[in-house]
Amino acid sequence: MTDGTPRSLAGENPFPLALWAEAVYSRRAIPATLATGSPAPGTGSAEPGLLPHGPRLPLAPPPLHLAPTPGSPATLADPAVLSALLHYSYGLLQHDLTPGGWPLHRAVASARCRYPSELTLVSPTAAFRFDPLHHQLIMQTASVTSRQAADPGVSRFAVITSRFARTARLYGDYAPRLCAQEAGMLLGAVHLVAAALGLRTRPGQDQETLHGLCANLLPAGAEHPMGYLEILRPVKHPGDRSWPPPDLASVLRARHSGAALFDPEPVLSPKALLTDLGAALAAAPFTDFSCHLLVQRVTGFSPGHYVHSDGHLRQVSDGDPQTSLEQIGQTEGRVSMNFRSTACTAYIAVRRGAAVARYGADAFRRLHLTAGAAAHLLCVAAARQGLAARVHNGYDAAAAERLLGLAPGEETVLFQVAIGTARPGAAFRVPVVF
Ligand SMILES: Cc1cc2nc3c(=O)[nH]c(=O)nc-3n(C[C@H](O)[C@H](O)[C@H](O)COP(=O)(O)O)c2cc1C
Incomplete structure (x- = not known):
């Protein structure tokens, strides 16, 4: 942009093809101000927009465990299921008391x-925006006549949108x-928590459906449609599963x-890290990705390069991967x-060439949804073994x-x-209870 306004805020195509070169193959789009934490040029210093106005509906306290409702199919009409789905997908879970x-x-x-x-639940008569900080829903659209009937329990879609300005304030044109x-990671989270509750969802990337769901929902230019999950009729017997884990x-x-x-x-x-990781990826919402693992310290696995694709983990080569890790993991040299000292480092790869040929600029959104959903599952599989997982x-x-x-x-x-394995650090995080 010639006037310094980040392109991500200028209402153009949110994912121009140049983004691959500027934000994936290089970090050119990151403004120099990021190092100081100052606002990126063109974004101003004010915190961008708050949540929409509308009647607020308090949610039930989230349950401490995630499990299908015994004896009956799960439904969002159950206040405990509705609350659990939102809270464990995108809720406020920890408060870090570390100063600064x-x-x-x-x-x-x-x-x-x-x-x-x-995250917004969309029903035939209304839309309900999740407010994680207050653990509430905000009724966004409902005609006066249908207002009484508007009920988040009949929602048929969970819709993910993104306010680029929040991230662009620090990251400028790197925000998209x-x-x-992050939209992909949230999609993976909703899919995972829904499965743990016994809810059936069908994740979607289709642009036309997405824009239809977002029509009249978003403030013009301030929020971008990203992805959705259709909430389907529940099945009575979800069946045996090794994933999601019972202690989710x-x-x-x-x-x-x-x-x-x-x-x-x-x-x-523990060895179970890779077992869980395999089970998690096999249950990922989209399948068109592969996960490469450079393994250093996992019981029962010799150090080396492994690939997880089509539900199977295979070793590609053995030997200490340290040189490759450090050649790949570079920030400006x-x-x-x-x-x-990592246990392993994962890389999620997608078929960009084929996707760009088929979807043009929209391939960027689609592929990041696929990879992001898988990335969140890696973080959860690591957490199950008490390990930290850092997207970097x-x-x-x-x-x-x-390599x-x-x-x-x-x-x-x-x-x-x-x-x-995280070292004990200065941070002191307390759980948030609603
Ligand atoms: C898409 C994405 C990119 C990230 N990139 C970096 C990065 O380049 N460097 C870094 O130190 N942390 C990075 N992070 C880690 C976040 O800063 C971290 O997740 C955040 O502090 C929240 O901490 P929590 O996950 O423990 O709640 C990234 C996270 C995400 C989701």
């Missing part, structure tokens, strides 16, 4: 805790990349991304974190392609997630 830190942490990770994603990643609620309450500088203890992680965008996408043996010009890495 980022105090509020939600169920899903977010770059510098900006939380640009928004982060917002697309406590796992989500404990999930975290580690200390400011990711520097885990160099200790062996310097290693982004202490990769030497300080990686060289071209080096990752080369992981991806198909040149076709496959691209969209997420780097380092997993390890």
Whole structure:
């Protein structure tokens, strides 16, 4: 933009094709002001928009456990199910009391805790925006006549939108990349928690359906439609599953991304990390991705390069992956974190060439939904073993392609997630109870 306004705020195509080069293959789009935490040029200093106005509906206290309702099919008409779905997908779960830190942490990770994603339940008569900080719903649209009948329990879609301005305030034109990643992670979270509650969902990327769901819902230009999940008729017997795990609620309450500088203890992680990781990825909402793992310290697995695709984990090569980790994990020529002591680092790769040929600029949104949903599952699988998982965008996408043996010009890495045993740190996080 010539006037300094970040492109992400200028109402143009939210995902121009140039974004691949500017925000995935390089970090050119990140403004120099990020290092100081000052507002990016063109974004001003005011905090961008608050939640919509409308009647507020308090939600029931979230249950401490996530499980299908015994004896009857799960439904959003049950206040406990509605509350649990929202809280464990995107609710406020931890309060970090460390002075000068980022105090509020939600169920899903977010770059510098900006939380640009928004979650809205859409029913035939109304839309209900989730307000995680107050654990409430805000009724956004309802005609006067249908207002009495408007009931979040009859919602048929969970819709994910994104306020780029929240993230662009620090990240400028890099915001669409982060917002697309985070929308995918939120989609993965809703899909996971719904499954744990016995709700059936069908995740969707279709642009026409998405725009139809968002019509009359979004303030013009301020919020972008990203993805949705259709909430289907429940099944009576969800069947046996190894994933989601029965202790999911406590796992989500404990999930975290580690200390400011990711520097885990160099200790062996349990074998179950990779078993859970495999089960989680096999249940991912979208399947068109592969997950490469550079394993260093996992009991029962020799160090090396593994790939999880089509539901199976196979070893590609053995040997200490430290050199590859440090060649991939670079931020402007310097290693982004202490990769030497991780248990393993995961890279989520997608078929960019085919997707761009088919969907053009919209491939960016679609592929980030796919990869983001898988990335959240990695974070949850790590948390189940008491480990920290750090999504970190300080990686060289071209080096990752080369060193992981991806198909040149076709496959691209969209997420780097380092997993390890967090050292005791200065942070003091307390659980948030509604
Ligand atoms: C899409 C995305 C990108 C991120 N990129 C970085 C990064 O480049 N460097 C970094 O140190 N942390 C990065 N993070 C980690 C976040 O800052 C971290 O998730 C946040 O502090 C919230 O902490 P919590 O997950 O423990 O609640 C990223 C997180 C997300 C979701």
